[in-house]
Amino acid sequence: MAAELWPVSDVLAFLAGSWRVERTVRDLAADVTGTFSGTTDFTAEGDGLRHFESGMFEWRGVVRPAERTLRYVPGEERGTAVVCFADGRFFHGLDLxxxxxxxxxxxxxxxxxxxxxxxxxxxxxxxxxxxxxAKDLLLVTEYRRAEDGGGPRG
Structure with a gap:
């Protein structure tokens, strides 16, 4: 049975705070699986949120630190967002x-x-x-709000 969907009226308010992150990365062509475990913090920046993810990535038996930064800004429609790379380039829209x-x-x-x-x-x-x-990948990321992540929103 599929889990029930949870509508989010304001994606930026929902995401704000700290999240625990567990990711599985599968290279389907090479039949190799890696994992990432860490945190993602969505903090206020300008009119949106700065997304900073950091943790440890295990790939082919090697564990190393990994991090990335994205920026979430309000979308054209109320409650939506535009996701950009750290350098400001468009990544994708987000409407939850x-x-x-x-x-x-x-x-x-x-x-x-x-x-x-x-x-x-x-x-x-x-x-x-x-x-x-160039790629044949499947990345599955589970986010759970951290206990000190500011509580439910959105």
Missing amino acids: RAGRYVADHPCSADLYRGEFTVYGVDAWRAVWRVKGP
């Missing part, structure tokens, strides 16, 4: 008002297709399928 959203991001000849699903005030998932001549 129905509890689920699908976004595409072409990158050279590869296509990143992200599916975002909210399961409750403290739980959501991002699944990215990356397909093309």
